[in-house]
Amino acid sequence: MFEVAGPTNARIAGLYDLEQTIGQGHFAIVKRAKHVFTQEQVAVKIIDKDNLDIESREHMMQEVRCMKLVQHPNIVRLYEVIDTQTKLFLILELGDYDMHDFILNYCHKLHVVHRDLKPENVVFFEQLGMVKLTDFGLSNNYELGTQLKTS
Known part of the structure; x- marks a missing residue:
């Protein structure tokens, strides 16, 4: 590091x-x-x-x-x-937030992991001037202290 x-x-x-x-x-x-x-x-x-x-x-x-x-x-x-x-x-x-701070922390507070972060899953809404995370097909809900499986 x-x-x-x-x-x-x-x-x-x-x-x-x-x-x-x-x-x-x-x-x-x-x-x-x-x-x-x-x-x-x-x-x-x-x-x-x-x-x-x-x-x-x-x-x-x-x-x-x-x-x-x-x-x-x-x-x-x-x-x-x-x-x-x-x-x-x-x-x-300098941006206001990065995606982790703004979007992923929100998901993680709800115990949701996305598991498929890539550019294609971050879409831009021109009229709103914002990006949004999409495609939760590989996502999973977890409980603290449990281990997620890859499949």
């Missing part, structure tokens, strides 16, 4: 004040940040390049190329890339 050492109030390139962690994976951590001059809230994906092998570095650069290419209202926007000796900072549009 990737971790960033140091205070949460660090500043990136004199432009962004880092705030709390909002996500994390094996090679990166995502923090909420605020632009020093505009006060705009952004998400900053911080990738520690020292922890990456050659193949992972290539995937990282491919991610940047793809995000620069896809400019669409329903895709998180990449505002800027700050590349340092040891870290890569992707400055991203």
